[in-house]
Amino acid sequence: MRKAKKLIADIGFGFGVIVLVSPAALVFLWMLSLSLKNELDNTAYPPVFIPDPPILDNFVAVFERNNFLQYAINSIIVSFSATGLAILFGVPAGYGIAKMKATKAAVVILLARITPGLSYLIPLFLLFQWLELTGTLVPIVITHLVITVPIVVWIMMGFFEGLPGELEEAALVDGATIWQAFRHVAMPLARPGITVATILAFIFSWNNFVFAMVxxxxxxxxxxxxxxxxxxxxxxxxxxxxxxxxxVTLPVLVLTLIAQKQIVTGLTQGGVKGG
Incomplete structure (x- = not known):
């Protein structure tokens, strides 16, 4: 009886996974099919699903119509800069909020996290226009911090709240400063959270469209x-x-596949410990 229940549960779980994953998988496969066909096949009815034969002309056209390599370099600079700055400021901020139990600050971070990026766009555009920085990479990096910093802070708060306080208290008793306790005790224990925060911040920064467009x-x-x-x-x-x-999707997809174990482990630990 127990085995039958387990089998039914496994079948139900598998069916649920298929229902949730199949739309995204089908869209990706259809996009791949479109990229390997000519325009005649792409507009044919009934639709042609399997290219025969597959062609690479569309990928060549991407590089011919755009300065694609320059755009790739720009994306790398912006995403790495925004992610690095978010980790630099977000990890200590998450630690401070968690240890001080600053619930009001946590609510502010949550509001910043869920507020659409478009809400910041107009005032930031006017500010950068006044500073004569529009058209450079600087305003794009700064605006991406609106996305990456709240992600890092929110994730790290959960990890630092779940760390055993006795270890830091022992370090303080031994003469360490609060900064030394953070650097040598808290940060090594929160390494899974930092990994998750880095990956998610990079993905959100890489995929952002609106700020760069404007x-x-x-x-x-x-x-x-x-x-x-x-x-x-x-x-x-x-x-x-x-x-x-x-x-555009390929780097993020590869990164996600490589780091999926760390992402799941890190989010699970943070969710359980941080509440």
């Missing part, structure tokens, strides 16, 4: 903007558009 210049656009540049007034070229989207 604040960047012709030479400082990021990769998500390159996808938008594949749209023309005459027609939608589904093949090059899908190829560009795949190229």
């Amino acid at each position: 604040l960047a210049g012709r030479e400082t656009r990021t990769l998500p903007v390159a996808v938008n540049n594949m749209l023309t007034f005459e027609q939608i070229s589904w093949g090059p558009l899908s190829a560009a989207a795949l190229l």
